Amino acid sequence: NAGVTQTPKFQVLKTGQSMTLQCAQDMNHEYMSWYRQDPGMGLRLIHYSVGAGITDQGEVPNGYNVSRSTTEDFPLRLLSAAPSQTSVYFCASSYAQAQETQYFGPGTRLLVL
């Protein structure tokens, strides 16, 4: 199993550009989530999904969209990038619920100029 994969690993955007961060898992996990990690702030939940077709907002959802058309994939879309979205983004999955062991992807480092 590849586990949780994320692409790209690195990305530089200009303010106002849009892009999609990809996340996929091959463990048949129902629960998937997106976090951003900033220095001194810990990981903050952006959006999460408890199954295909179901998504919900986390702590910091503004400026981001998600969809969950399949169990495996959970892309994160930045609609109009802003410098405040410069961060490291982690995707995670677990078997059923958030309190189960979370498996994280390797992260995407995003710089918005």
Next chain:
Amino acid sequence: RKEVEQDPGPFNVPEGATVAFNCTYSNSASQSFFWYRQDCRKEPKLLMSVYSSGNEDGRFTAQLNRASQYISLLIRDSKLSDSATYLCVVNINNAGNMLTFGGGTRLMVKP
């Protein structure tokens, strides 16, 4: 007040030392507690869950104090390889769908 708070450190300790981290949480209704480990520029990985009765895994001991709303992690006989950031994680949302991470405590074990 942050929902989950940790001393950011760094804790600098010699090999073989015992070191303890505490983490406080604000929601008394929280049900699930974890310690994750994150190496530099890597993703977090589960170190251990924290159970009400306390639990031990080799050199690592985790404890929960519901009355004072804190959890602790004790590392005995520190190894160089223990150098990492330790993240306290709490299931704040009563529906069980959201985890809240502390900012992490950095540990550096020196020879």
